[in-house]
Amino acid sequence: MADGSPLAAHLGALISKASFDDARLTPGARVDLLSVRARRSAVQRVATALGQESLPPPNACRATILGDCFWLRPDEWLFATVPGGAEAAMKTVEPHLLDDGAVIDVSGSRIILELTGPRTRDVLSSCCPLDLDPSVFEPGRCAQSIIGKVSVLLHLVDATPRWHLFVPPSYVDYVVRWLADGIEGARAEQENALATTPHSSPVRMLP
Amino acid sequence: MLLITCPWCGAREETEFRHGGEGVRVPPDGDDPGWTRLLYYRENPAGPYAERWVHVHGCRQWFHVVRDTTTHQILSTRRLDGQEGAA
Structure with a gap:
């Protein structure tokens, strides 16, 4: 992690270990x-x-x-x-x-975490009770909810989907651990799917 | 798990809310039995019950809820000022 990052070094390691192309967690812009x-x-x-x-x-x-x-x-x-x-x-x-x-x-009352990638809805659903379906939660929407047990403000920035999570600084450690766990789960699920699905046999439904 | 419709934020899960007890209680004019009743007695009906809840992890607003205590069905929610939905 770069110097001055809101995320301590031990979290940086945790995040980079967990992140993969379809769900990536990074520190957001300072504001x-x-x-x-x-x-x-x-x-x-x-x-x-x-x-x-x-x-x-x-x-x-x-x-x-x-x-x-x-x-x-x-x-x-x-x-x-x-x-x-x-x-x-x-x-x-x-x-x-x-x-x-x-x-x-109220600068400093919240730190932004950025979560990007096509599997991020699954990641968030593992720790947040919001209905994040694209038909309900569109880009430009924000919502205050909980991750684990902590109040956060979620903002869907674009349809990547790219999320900004506004987290109280003292709970960043806790929230990052929840998200890293969710990312780990999403990655394992994807690897399992790749390992068990033959590349050239689409499932056929019998009439 | 209850799905509660916050008048401001829409349907959200129960974990975002706190229960605030019986709602719509009118303070007495001043006699002791009246205050005793207000502070320590609750209706506890089997059926629709008027309560207050607060969306503590969301918009932090208090609102009225009518909940059926036998089925846990949320019959209605409305803003404290009585107006409809989100203004």
Whole structure:
């Protein structure tokens, strides 16, 4: 792992041992995080100031000029802005809140893990109770749920699928172990399938 | 495992929620027996039961649930402010 990675060296080894082409776990980009809490009147003002029609509806993420904006609860949104950008972002949002809300720098409250590859739905399903079927969970959706027993924010970035998991730093070790276990399982399953399925005999259904 | 429909987040598994006990309880005007009843007595019906739950690992919102205590079927969920679904 590179210097300054949020993942300690022992986890780096665990991850690279587990990861394979169809499910790869890497540390995500570093971001500054802002929590914006706002009453209904202020929500509209903030959205307008950011050039948006509205802030994201429940369980959705939208790109804004301050970076990705995630719905957290009816009166709270999370902005993931560039490293070191929190102060400037706060100055952008604060004047529009007046007395109807608050913006707080919560950088460091969560670390992003990135999970990519076609088998990642299986990996996540091994430790997260969300319904992640592509027909229900589309790119651009986010959801707060649990991995193992820890609250995380999941964001489906694109249809690779590429997931961003926002994990409290003190639980990264725990979450990575769950995911590494899931990846290990997915890889074993794939290797078994390759070993037992002859290459040129598609299964025929009898009428 | 119960599948509970959070008014904000939709159908989620029970492990994301916490049970908050009996809902829709009106505080008494001030007499002791009234407070005793509020604090220590529960209806405990066999059948539909009005409860409160909180989506503690999700949107952290409290909401009303009507659950059948004999079948564990969730009969309805609604927001505390009475409005429909996610606004």
